[in-house]
Amino acid sequence: MTDNIVDAFTRALLDVDRLAAKQIVQNRGHDTAPVKFAEDVVLPALERIGAGWQSGTLALSQVYMAGRICEDLIDQILPPEDPDRKNQPKMAICILSDHHKLGKIMVYSLLRASGFDLADYGVMEVDDLVEQVQKDNIDILLISVLMLPSALKIKAVKQKLARLGCDVKLIVGGAPFRFDDQLWKTVGADAMCRDASDAVSVIENIMEGMA
Amino acid sequence: MNQKSVTSMQRVLTTLGHREPDRVPFFLLATLHGAKEVGLPIKTYFSDPDNVVEGQMRLLAKYRHDCIYSFFYAPVEIAAFGGEVVFTDDGPPNSGEPVIKKTGDIKNLAVPDVKNTPCLEKVLTATQKLKSRVKDDVPIIGVVMSPFSLPVMQMGFDRYFDLMFEKPDLFTHLMQVNQAFCVEWANAQLAAGATAICYFDPVSSTTITTRQMYLKTGFAVAGQTLAKINGPTATHMASGRCLPIIEDIAATGTAAVGVSCHEDMALIKNACRGKLAVIGNLNGIEMCRWSSEDAEKHVKEVIAKAGAGGGCILSDNHGEIPFQVPDDVLMAISEAAHTWGRYPLNWTADK
Numbered sequence A: 001m002t003d004n005i006v007d008a009f010t011r012a013l014l015d016v017d018r019l020a021a022k023q024i025v026q027n028r029g030h031d032t033a034p035v036k037f038a039e040d041v042v043l044p045a046l047e048r049i050g051a052g053w054q055s056g057t058l059a060l061s062q063v064y065m066a067g068r069i070c071e072d073l074i075d076q077i078l079p080p081e082d083p084d085r086k087n088q089p090k091m092a093i094c095i096l097s098d099h100h101k102l103g104k105i106m107v108y109s110l111l112r113a114s115g116f117d118l119a120d121y122g123v124m125e126v127d128d129l130v131e132q133v134q135k136d137n138i139d140i141l142l143i144s145v146l147m148l149p150s151a152l153k154i155k156a157v158k159q160k161l162a163r164l165g166c167d168v169k170l171i172v173g174g175a176p177f178r179f180d181d182q183l184w185k186t187v188g189a190d191a192m193c194r195d196a197s198d199a200v201s202v203i204e205n206i207m208e209g210m211a
Numbered sequence B: 001m002n003q004k005s006v007t008s009m010q011r012v013l014t015t016l017g018h019r020e021p022d023r024v025p026f027f028l029l030a031t032l033h034g035a036k037e038v039g040l041p042i043k044t045y046f047s048d049p050d051n052v053v054e055g056q057m058r059l060l061a062k063y064r065h066d067c068i069y070s071f072f073y074a075p076v077e078i079a080a081f082g083g084e085v086v087f088t089d090d091g092p093p094n095s096g097e098p099v100i101k102k103t104g105d106i107k108n109l110a111v112p113d114v115k116n117t118p119c120l121e122k123v124l125t126a127t128q129k130l131k132s133r134v135k136d137d138v139p140i141i142g143v144v145m146s147p148f149s150l151p152v153m154q155m156g157f158d159r160y161f162d163l164m165f166e167k168p169d170l171f172t173h174l175m176q177v178n179q180a181f182c183v184e185w186a187n188a189q190l191a192a193g194a195t196a197i198c199y200f201d202p203v204s205s206t207t208i209t210t211r212q213m214y215l216k217t218g219f220a221v222a223g224q225t226l227a228k229i230n231g232p233t234a235t236h237m238a239s240g241r242c243l244p245i246i247e248d249i250a251a252t253g254t255a256a257v258g259v260s261c262h263e264d265m266a267l268i269k270n271a272c273r274g275k276l277a278v279i280g281n282l283n284g285i286e287m288c289r290w291s292s293e294d295a296e297k298h299v300k301e302v303i304a305k306a307g308a309g310g311g312c313i314l315s316d317n318h319g320e321i322p323f324q325v326p327d328d329v330l331m332a333i334s335e336a337a338h339t340w341g342r343y344p345l346n347w348t349a350d351k
């Protein structure tokens, strides 16, 4: 049953058919809580699309449009700050040092569409980022970069946070990490995602470790 | 052919004609390493065309490769549109805040005057001076961003996708402005002495757009634009994938295609045979931590998969070597290219 819904929902997203997608959300039945729908239908659909991008069968434009449609739909049934949004660690996302926002936008949309809430720091430089993370008591920091020099700056973020005694988990992503599967370790991250939709399972793993 | 008398130009032309020259040509598409060679910070290096001439000439002598790369950096085109270029000490300059702030700004976007834009003039001056140094012995590769890929820097990727999907009229208008600029910019570089133009078009790659979308957008734009460029062109996917659209790329009238390390060169070569030469596909980012043995292994792999019959140029997969790649790795690549690239490629038979 859910499988069929996920199939239909995935199809609607790939066709950029907002109406069809909306219809599926509306027909979900009264007993399906929004968070449950996000977990059982939206996330699996986005994960499938993300996996298709990683294997080269789908294009980024499809991943992007799918994320946007889902974020809008989920915001309608599960507004920001809704207490039903997942009970979760304190999270923030940023772009480090470069001006390329798309990766961050996609991860942010996907996490919100999956029922998470997180702070959006926008573009940050190392020192401001470290200060903000400490001030906000962040548990998980997601960092997106597009340029290699920006990726290499993550090392300084990690070192400065450690020096301040902040126990923050770093999840990193962006093009340089897709071209060198060792780079995330070199910069001292705790995890790397090849695609926005990988973030949910990585966060859940970290949450299990924290519990 | 007598080995000694073969120039880089002859070697490259032979391979573009899908025949085997004396060895597989090797393009070291390095920009930032020129600054290292002349010992200048990146920003200073690009501020004076003479530095770039010196840097490129030193790279050519040191690594014995087969082209001059007159490319400065992609955002030079953004500067021409009145935008900002952000320099760093250890990487390529980036474009700053988008020049198209609101979608409505597209209607007022003017085509920059190539002949009277200082940042572009520097590239043209460097091209002229390089030409007087290498004459017809070494091909000079000029660069343009495709009209279809430039908007990512002009307006940001998210807003560009929204435009592509939701505002077809404004999208068409933007393509017209960018196309007029691209053609003029390419032709000015050719007139200054560039041998060929590398048309960077990663937004057309199937990493970014579907083939269906490509046929309606990037493909049509490329066909029209390349037809107006007065010289040979190569299309570069800047490490985006392209196997599903090889036939289409060939139909745009380009002579060669730059291929991602995420694709199998044997499959690509098969699809391109006789139609397009392949350029690639060493992983520039991973290269930062390669050993000499890694370099040799990867070079051999490209040559073994794509070298036979010509139609193959060894290069990185992006069209720019990251600043962090050590010189000894570049040297190891060069040595491997000279050792293993020699035709006939008898050694590949035992693989």
Ligand code: B12
Pocket (backbone or CB within 6 Å): A060, A063, A100, A102, A103, A104, A106, A107, A142, A143, A144, A145, A146, A147, A148, A149, A171, A172, A173, A174, A175, A176, A178, A179, A192, A193, A194, A195, A196, A197, A198, A199, B072, B073, B074, B075, B091, B092, B093, B094, B095, B096, B145, B149, B150, B152, B153, B157, B200, B201, B202, B203, B207, B208, B237, B238, B239, B240, B241, B284, B285, B317, B318, B320, B322
């Ligand atoms: C399209 C493209 C271009 C276009 C547009 C670029 C742009 N965005 O501004 C053009 C032709 C203009 C271009 C130019 C340049 N480019 Co370019 N380009 C690309 C290409 C093909 C795609 C980039 C892109 O925007 N992708 C979209 C984003 C959203 O994808 P992504 O970062 O991978 O993000 C996804 C995942 O990684 C993940 N993710 C991202 N962040 C995060 C964070 C977290 C926490 C998680 C969980 C997941 C996650 O989610 C996203 C979606 O699923 C890549 C190569 C490639 N195959 O990816 C090179 C690439 C980004 N370019 C590169 C470079 C160097 C440049 C230039 C600087 C070249 C030059 N010397 O001028 C210029 C500068 C551009 C600028 N804006 O200033 C390099 C950067 C690495 C490096 N060497 O430093 C790359 C990686 C190529 C390479 N293989 O080396 N480029």
